[in-house]
Amino acid sequence: MNTGLIAIAIIVWLGAWGINEALVRVQTTNRTVSRTINLIVPLLFGVALLVLWEGLTRGFAVKEVLLPPPSRIWEEITDSLPILWADFQQTFIKSVLTGYAMGCGAGFAVAILVDRSPFLKRGLLPLGNFVSALPIIGVAPIMVMWFGFDWPSKAAVVVIMTFFPMLVNTVSGLNAAGSMEKDLMRTYAAGYWQTLFKLRLPAAAPFIFNALKINSTLALIGAIVAEFFGTPIVGMGFRISTEVGLLNVSMVWAEIAMAAVAGSAFYGLVALLERTLTFWHPSIRRG
Amino acid sequence: MNAFRHHVLPVLTIVLGIVIAWYVGSVALNSAWQLGVYERADNTEWTITDLWTDTLNQNRPVLPSPHQVAVEFWNTGIAPLGDLPERGMRAISPRTLIYHAWVTLSATLLGFAIGTATGILLAVAIIHSKAMDKSVMPWVIASQTVPILAIAPMIIVVLASIGLKGLIPKALISTYLSFFPVVVGMVKGFRAPEAIQLDLMRTYNASSAQTFWKLRWPSAVPYLFTSMKVAVAISLVGAIVGELPTGAIAGLGARLLAGSYYGQTVQIWSALFMAAILAATLVGLIGVAERRVTKRMGVSA
Numbered sequence: 001m002n003t004g005l006i007a008i009a010i011i012v013w014l015g016a017w018g019i020n021e022a023l024v025r026v027q028t029t030n031r032t033v034s035r036t037i038n039l040i041v042p043l044l045f046g047v048a049l050l051v052l053w054e055g056l057t058r059g060f061a062v063k064e065v066l067l068p069p070p071s072r073i074w075e076e077i078t079d080s081l082p083i084l085w086a087d088f089q090q091t092f093i094k095s096v097l098t099g100y101a102m103g104c105g106a107g108f109a110v111a112i113l114v115d116r117s118p119f120l121k122r123g124l125l126p127l128g129n130f131v132s133a134l135p136i137i138g139v140a141p142i143m144v145m146w147f148g149f150d151w152p153s154k155a156a157v158v159v160i161m162t163f164f165p166m167l168v169n170t171v172s173g174l175n176a177a178g179s180m181e182k183d184l185m186r187t188y189a190a191g192y193w194q195t196l197f198k199l200r201l202p203a204a205a206p207f208i209f210n211a212l213k214i215n216s217t218l219a220l221i222g223a224i225v226a227e228f229f230g231t232p233i234v235g236m237g238f239r240i241s242t243e244v245g246l247l248n249v250s251m252v253w254a255e256i257a258m259a260a261v262a263g264s265a266f267y268g269l270v271a272l273l274e275r276t277l278t279f280w281h282p283s284i285r286r287g
Numbered sequence: 288m289n290a291f292r293h294h295v296l297p298v299l300t301i302v303l304g305i306v307i308a309w310y311v312g313s314v315a316l317n318s319a320w321q322l323g324v325y326e327r328a329d330n331t332e333w334t335i336t337d338l339w340t341d342t343l344n345q346n347r348p349v350l351p352s353p354h355q356v357a358v359e360f361w362n363t364g365i366a367p368l369g370d371l372p373e374r375g376m377r378a379i380s381p382r383t384l385i386y387h388a389w390v391t392l393s394a395t396l397l398g399f400a401i402g403t404a405t406g407i408l409l410a411v412a413i414i415h416s417k418a419m420d421k422s423v424m425p426w427v428i429a430s431q432t433v434p435i436l437a438i439a440p441m442i443i444v445v446l447a448s449i450g451l452k453g454l455i456p457k458a459l460i461s462t463y464l465s466f467f468p469v470v471v472g473m474v475k476g477f478r479a480p481e482a483i484q485l486d487l488m489r490t491y492n493a494s495s496a497q498t499f500w501k502l503r504w505p506s507a508v509p510y511l512f513t514s515m516k517v518a519v520a521i522s523l524v525g526a527i528v529g530e531l532p533t534g535a536i537a538g539l540g541a542r543l544l545a546g547s548y549y550g551q552t553v554q555i556w557s558a559l560f561m562a563a564i565l566a567a568t569l570v571g572l573i574g575v576a577e578r579r580v581t582k583r584m585g586v587s588a
């Protein structure tokens with residue numbers, strides 16, 4: 001037990017807290033200043049959290065098996081970059097991206113087809129909503145049996161997990177165009193496809209992007225958990241489950257850090273794409 | 288009658304379509320193995336009807352037929368309940384599905400309760416402190432993009448190494464998963480009152496506690512139920528995933544894992560259905576509670 005380290009960590013934490021309290025009280029009309037403050041406050045919180053974590057784990061001499069300090073995790077990341085990169089390729093590039101593209105594409109296509117029949121729409125929507133609440137992750141063992149141990153089975157799990165949110169959101173998005181606009185398209189004598197591409201799909205875009213964002217997180221979770229059910233000796237889920245068995249916890253944390261960065265980056269990319277494509281939507285447009 | 292035509296009939300049609308597709312799929316997927324059996328048995332006189340009945344009743348089919356799953360589900364999931372008066376708690380042995388469902392359900396409910404309570408408390412702190420709002424909120428949102436489920440096995444194993452086993456670690460994972468939707472939803476809900484209503488509270492000289500209980504809390508209730516529905520579904524997933532690394536001892540996740548190790552597809556599918564039914568029941572119960580509460584609060588549905 002090292003009281004000095006604990007004290008330093010707590011002082012840094014309190015200091016950061018005090019600075020944040022002061023920062024949020026700053027009254028300003030300057031947009032750059034307020035934007036910088038909005039950026040600094042969470043950053044400072046994050047850094048203070050890391051310092052507190054480091055100080056407490058080292059100060060109380062917490063066993064590494066329980067919770068390694070952040071510096072140790074960073075060391076592990078830099079030491080095992082090749083392994084991490086191989087796992088990233090296997091899980092993210094092969095399983096997640098393939099499954100994500102196929103699942104979202106299929107959900108979108110089915111939504112467009114279903115949209116033409118009100119009967120099918122009324123039947124599928126409640127079921128889609130129902131399935132979205134189910135623990136779909138449970139199909140992972142079945143997919144592993146059907147498609148083998150390698151990445152196709154993981155991609156299949158991702159396809160199933162991403163399909164329904166996409167279907168439900170696209171169908172409700174296609175209903176989002178107002179009747180005024182639809183009437184206007186009719187007065188222009190626009191055909192079904194013209195109305196679809198010029199009016200209904202743009203109107204559905206916020207809903208579709210919502211599904212894309214939800215799915216970006218679901219896809220990564222699906223691929224990682226599916227790997228717990230059997231996989232070749234590479235992949236993020238495989239690494240996590242084996243290293244946990246060896247009680248090599250800092251490696252697990254390194255994988256988690258990578259998964260977190262990959263997941264956030266994926267989400268961020270989709271959000272960025274949304275901002276550029278649906279610039280006209282009130283939630284993005286600035287007054 | 289109109290409601291039936293507009294809501295029930297379409298859903299029933301789709302469900303019927305799925306069941307038919309399922310039967311066709313299990314015939315198609317299982318016939319390869321069945322044909323091999325016929326060949327080895329030198330049985331060249333099989334008819335299409337034979338093939339049908341045999342593919343639909345294999346012991347370890349690639350895709351079990353719906354009635355196989357239904358029978359397994361009934362025998363291990365429902366029937367043991369009927370033995371309760373006769374055999375007491377021995378009826379619910381670890382060989383039955385209902386036992387595993389109960390193990391998972393208890394972890395789910397405990398985690399969900401803790402998670403919802405923590406979520407509400409954190410949301411209260413966030414709306415009352417601007418520093419909390421600005422510093423914690425971005426991290427709460429960012430953490431949604433992190434595959435938290437991936438940490439689940441580690442939490443289980445690490446807690447087991449310090450002697451904490453069974454219900455609590457799984458419940459912790461459920462807590463972790465279910466607390467985020469509640470925080471986000473409740474912050475939104477507590478902020479739902481309009482400025483004009485908050486101003487009215489000020490003219491009444493209401494304290495912040497009074498404002499909270501008389502204005503913010505009632506207007507957050509609809510948000511609470513919506514986020515609770517998400518939270519209960521996700522905490523069930525958390526409990527199931529939490530059961531994977533424990534070496535398949537108990538719970539629906541363990542049942543899935545054991546089924547996949549021993550190729551017991553029927554067992555996997557019936558465990559999946561049990562999980563689906565649990566999820567639907569839990570979400571449905573919250574929906575019922577929501578309708579009751581909003582009705583008593585005078586909100587017309």
